[in-house]
Amino acid sequence: MEIKYTIQGLLIYITMAAYLPAFVATIARRTRAGRVLFFAGFALAVISFVYRWIHVRHVPLQNLFEVFLFLGVACYPISWFCRRALRIGGQWADMLIGAIVLFPAGFIFNAEPMQLPPALQCWLFAPHVAVYMLSYVFMLKATFQAGEHLLNRRPRVEETVIPPEQATYELIAIGFPLLTLGLVLGSWWGKLAWGHYWGWDPKELWSLASWLVYVGYFHWRHMSGTKHPRINSLWAMMGMLTILVTLLWVNLARIFAGLHSYAT
Amino acid sequence: MSQLKRMLLWATLVAVILLAGLSVCGAFLGAERAQAFFNSLPLVVYWFAAIALLATGIASFRRLLRVPSLLLLHAGCILVLLGAMWGSEPGHALRKRLFGIDKIPEGELDIYEQMQEDRVVVKDANDVRRLPFSVRLNDFRMEYYEPGRLFIWSRDGRDWRMPAKAGQTLALGGELGTVAIRRVFRNFRIDLREDEPVAYDEPGGSNPALEVTVDRPGSAPGKRYVFERRPGHTNPDDPLAMSYFRAVRDYVSELEIVRDGQVVAAKDIEVNHPLHYGGYHFYQQSWNENEFGEYSILMVVSDSGLNAVYGGYVCLVGGVFWHFWGRRTLHWFRTHYTITAKIPGESQ
Numbered sequence: 001m002e003i004k005y006t007i008q009g010l011l012i013y014i015t016m017a018a019y020l021p022a023f024v025a026t027i028a029r030r031t032r033a034g035r036v037l038f039f040a041g042f043a044l045a046v047i048s049f050v051y052r053w054i055h056v057r058h059v060p061l062q063n064l065f066e067v068f069l070f071l072g073v074a075c076y077p078i079s080w081f082c083r084r085a086l087r088i089g090g091q092w093a094d095m096l097i098g099a100i101v102l103f104p105a106g107f108i109f110n111a112e113p114m115q116l117p118p119a120l121q122c123w124l125f126a127p128h129v130a131v132y133m134l135s136y137v138f139m140l141k142a143t144f145q146a147g148e149h150l151l152n153r154r155p156r157v158e159e160t161v162i163p164p165e166q167a168t169y170e171l172i173a174i175g176f177p178l179l180t181l182g183l184v185l186g187s188w189w190g191k192l193a194w195g196h197y198w199g200w201d202p203k204e205l206w207s208l209a210s211w212l213v214y215v216g217y218f219h220w221r222h223m224s225g226t227k228h229p230r231i232n233s234l235w236a237m238m239g240m241l242t243i244l245v246t247l248l249w250v251n252l253a254r255i256f257a258g259l260h261s262y263a264t
Numbered sequence: 265m266s267q268l269k270r271m272l273l274w275a276t277l278v279a280v281i282l283l284a285g286l287s288v289c290g291a292f293l294g295a296e297r298a299q300a301f302f303n304s305l306p307l308v309v310y311w312f313a314a315i316a317l318l319a320t321g322i323a324s325f326r327r328l329l330r331v332p333s334l335l336l337l338h339a340g341c342i343l344v345l346l347g348a349m350w351g352s353e354p355g356h357a358l359r360k361r362l363f364g365i366d367k368i369p370e371g372e373l374d375i376y377e378q379m380q381e382d383r384v385v386v387k388d389a390n391d392v393r394r395l396p397f398s399v400r401l402n403d404f405r406m407e408y409y410e411p412g413r414l415f416i417w418s419r420d421g422r423d424w425r426m427p428a429k430a431g432q433t434l435a436l437g438g439e440l441g442t443v444a445i446r447r448v449f450r451n452f453r454i455d456l457r458e459d460e461p462v463a464y465d466e467p468g469g470s471n472p473a474l475e476v477t478v479d480r481p482g483s484a485p486g487k488r489y490v491f492e493r494r495p496g497h498t499n500p501d502d503p504l505a506m507s508y509f510r511a512v513r514d515y516v517s518e519l520e521i522v523r524d525g526q527v528v529a530a531k532d533i534e535v536n537h538p539l540h541y542g543g544y545h546f547y548q549q550s551w552n553e554n555e556f557g558e559y560s561i562l563m564v565v566s567d568s569g570l571n572a573v574y575g576g577y578v579c580l581v582g583g584v585f586w587h588f589w590g591r592r593t594l595h596w597f598r599t600h601y602t603i604t605a606k607i608p609g610e611s612q
Contacts, residue, residue: 085596115409115511118535173588180584184577192536195370195547195565197573198348200298202291209291212284216277223273242284250291 001107008055011048012106015041015072016099023095038095042076045098049073056113061129062120064251065109070130071101074137082141086170089161093144097137124189132182132207136243138175139214142168143240146233165229168236169221176214183211203250210242272321279314303352311345318342333591337583343576351569359568367543368393373562374552375401380522384564395564397528397542402518404551404560412510414474414490416443419503428474428508440503441480449473452489463489474508515548517560533562543567 003009018041026034049069052060060066079094105111116125149164162170186207191197198204217235225232286307290298301307318338321328328334349355356369371384371393382398385391412428418440426434426443433444452473453466463475472492479485490508514534521529521541531539539546549563 115513118512118514121514122536173592177581177584177588181581184581187577188574189536191570192538195538195545195549195563197570200290200295200302202294202298205287205291205298209284209287212280212287216280216284219273219277219280223270223277242288 004106004111006111008048008052008111009106011044011051012069012072012102015044015048016102016106018044019072019075019095019098019102023092023099026092026095034091034095038076038079038091038098041095041098042073045069045073045076045102058116059126061126061133062114062116063109064248065105065111067129067133067247068101068105068109070133071137072098072105074134075101078134078137078141082171086167086174087161088141088145088167088170090141090144090148090167094141097140097144119193122189122192124185124192128182128185128189131178131185135175135178135182136247138171138178139236139240139243142171142175142236145171146236149233150230150237165232168233172214172217172236172239176218179211179214183207203246206242206246206250210239210246213239213242269324272317272324275317276321279310279317282310283314303354308354311349315342315345318345331587333583333587335583336579337587340576340579340581340583343572343579345576347569347572347574347576349569350572351566356566356568367566367568368395368564369566369568371564372549373399373546373564374559375399375562376557376559377401377404395542395544397521397523399546399562400520400522400527401560402520404515404517404558406512406551407514407516408510409513410510411448412472412492412508414443414445414476415507415509417505419505428510436504439481441478443504443506444477444479445474446477446487447475449475452491454489472508472510476506478504515551515560517548517562519546519562540567 004012018037022034022037022041025031025037049060049072052066052069056062056066061070075094075098079091082088082094083091145164145167149168153164161167186204187197190199190204213235217232217239220235221232286302290301293301318341322335322338328338350359351369353369356367359365359367368384368386370387372387373381373384373395375381378401380398380400382395383392384395386393414426414428416424416426416434416436418436424434424436424443426432426445428445428448430445430448433442435442447463449463449465450472451466451469452463452471454461454463456462474490475487476490477485477487488506490506492508492510495507516532516534518532519530519539520527521539529539529541531537533539533546533548535548538548543566545565545567547563547565548560550561552559552561
């Protein structure tokens with residue numbers, strides 16, 4: 001763990017310093033103050049992402065540092081969309097997620113700029129990674145809702161939001177098409193770059209496993225979801241577990257060395 | 265829900281969980297062993313069972329036939345599986361036996377500049393087979409990110425890096441002094457002229473190098489050459505080690521397809537931009553050099569089954585988006601923007 005004494009590092013720390021008080025304010029029922037701080041954090045996260053983009057001269061989605069920077073940006077718009085369009089609560093969780101995803105970018109992952117290797121110089125690079133990351137944020141939000149459901153907690157602030165189990169389904173229903181698109185775009189890109197649309201690489205297999213867990217979620221919920229709603233939430237949490245392995249363990253553990261190793 | 269439908273749903277759930285579990289196990293095997301595992305006989309049985317299950321599901325659940333998005337995404341899965349089977353090595357072998365269609369599933373083609381080649385080393389088969397046409401390599405080149413980087417290490421474990429540009433200096437601090445890059449060579453050569461070694465850049469070849477001076481306090485500046493492709497020799501008393509690195513931006517092979525003496529296709533292939541001709545894709549895979557010079561290594565892959573797989577992808581993605589996003593969006597618009605007609609005579 002190291003502190004980054006750079007403009008990039010400073011921007012990340014200030015963003016975290018906005019997201020965390022936003023979370024505390026929302027928990028303390030200062031909803032308005034929380035939203036203002038959350039938006040301020042988002043604006044800073046955008047500046048941080050654009051700064052990185054200019055610095056490295058390509059879409060900054062190449063390695064884990066840049067991916068987590070992007071996740072820090074994506075939290076606010078997704079949270080706003082879920083609150084306004086889907087009536088899903090838990091904005092406190094979004095603020096916390098924002099701070100959590102920026103922590104590895106600020107303190108753990110190496111921010112050394114890297115030149116794009118030939119395989120990454122493809123127009124599919126940015127959409128493939130961005131679509132996956134957006135789906136991950138939806139699935140992470142779904143996991144928080146599933147946790148609320150399992151703990152039998154009621155929405156804290158908003159009274160008009162939908163129940164956690166229903167919210168979990170809505171979030172997965174929004175995130176799953178993105179997860180599917182990410183998988184298919186990756187496969188198409190693999191064909192262009194490596195000659196095979198499916199290479200049986202550890203990252204590919206883990207991403208297939210996470211996609212299948214959500215496929216299982218939909219089938220289970222259709223079959224027995226009303227009888228055993230708590231198992232629905234367990235499925236959602238299992239999905240997030242496989243996503244975490246796909247995103248982090250596969251890239252960081254040496255046992256999963258493969259074609260996606262440059263993302264480390 | 266009828267007993268049959270319930271059984272089908274349970275079977276689907278078991279199949280999904282089984283494949284997820286096998287994928288996790290496969291991830292621990294590594295790509296090559298995982299590929300062998302997923303192409304083994306028990307898994308072939310599984311793939312056929314999965315297709316049968318999907319088809320039975322479509323036939324049995326009226327909802328899957330009535331809701332186009334659900335039909336599309338389930339049919340997409342079937343297409344992907346069928347296309348993958350058609351394009352697999354056993355699929356190629358079966359087609360050869362049944363229909364006499366003989367295609368190379370996958371192989372490697374090594375080719376020197378200005379040469380023509382039609383022999384492909386078949387993957388995992390110790391066999392050389394011929395394509396029904398020839399491939400000519402007009403030129404092969406590597407493109408680099410400029411400038412490269414000079415890496416410097418001291419014996420006490422510290423390290424530095426600097427852009428490999430003429431005129432760049434870096435103060436290392438203390439007794440290590442200052443490193444300066446004087447010249448950048450694309451093709452380094454050195455000759456003796458009037459008993460003095462003279463370094464110069466010779467056009468045409470490739471031997472990238474840097475001329476570097478190290479200025480230590482209390483001693484005269486020392487000159488050295490740092491090469492990209494050769495480690496060079498280091499004096500045991502030298503407190504600094506250096507290395508010159510340039511990241512490859514692209515590999516480019518200028519290819520032509522020659523059939524019956526005529527050029528029928530041409531393309532400069534690079535990573536992410538293969539050439540497609542005669543049922544094969546040609547990929548820039550690697551390069552190497554030997555006593556005869558540099559040669560490009562191309563990967564040749566049959567395109568059998570690819571259209572079915574891509575068609576399946578379109579159905580799957582289209583179906584999933586239509587089902588989860590499109591229907592919701594339509595519903596949202598209908599509930600938020602309902603048109604209310606004014607009834608004549610009704611009071612304001």
